[in-house]
Amino acid sequence: MTLDQKRQQIDQIDQQIVELLEQRFQIGKSIGEYKKIHHLPILNTNREYQVLERINKIVRNKRNSKQIQRIFRTIMNQTKTIE
Numbered sequence: 001m002t003l004d005q006k007r008q009q010i011d012q013i014d015q016q017i018v019e020l021l022e023q024r025f026q027i028g029k030s031i032g033e034y035k036k037i038h039h040l041p042i043l044n045t046n047r048e049y050q051v052l053e054r055i056n057k058i059v060r061n062k063r064n065s066k067q068i069q070r071i072f073r074t075i076m077n078q079t080k081t082i083e
């Protein structure tokens with residue numbers, strides 16, 4: 001595969017990531033609205049721990065674990081700013 005083809009693959013994957021992130025943020029926003037109505041705090045440390053645990057189980061190549069955990073911490077932090 002040429003460099004250009006590899007970059008095209010990355011571009012396609014990036015598009016999927018953006019679409020999924022937008023879906024996730026949208027759901028986060030609706031969770032935020034629910035929490036506001038029910039006077040619940042935005043931060044749920046227990047749930048964040050569960051999410052990271054689950055992600056860790058899904059990761060196939062354990063050498064990627066640390067990076068993926070960091071990405072999901074960032075995703076959850078950004079979700080909280082949207083909530």
Ligand SMILES: O=C(O)C(=O)C[C@]1(C(=O)O)C=C[C@@H](O)C=C1
Binds near residue numbers: 031051083
């Ligand atoms: O599950 C929730 O309660 C959410 O608000 C979503 C979410 C997440 O991004 O996964 C974000 C903030 C909370 O601290 C926990 C998890």
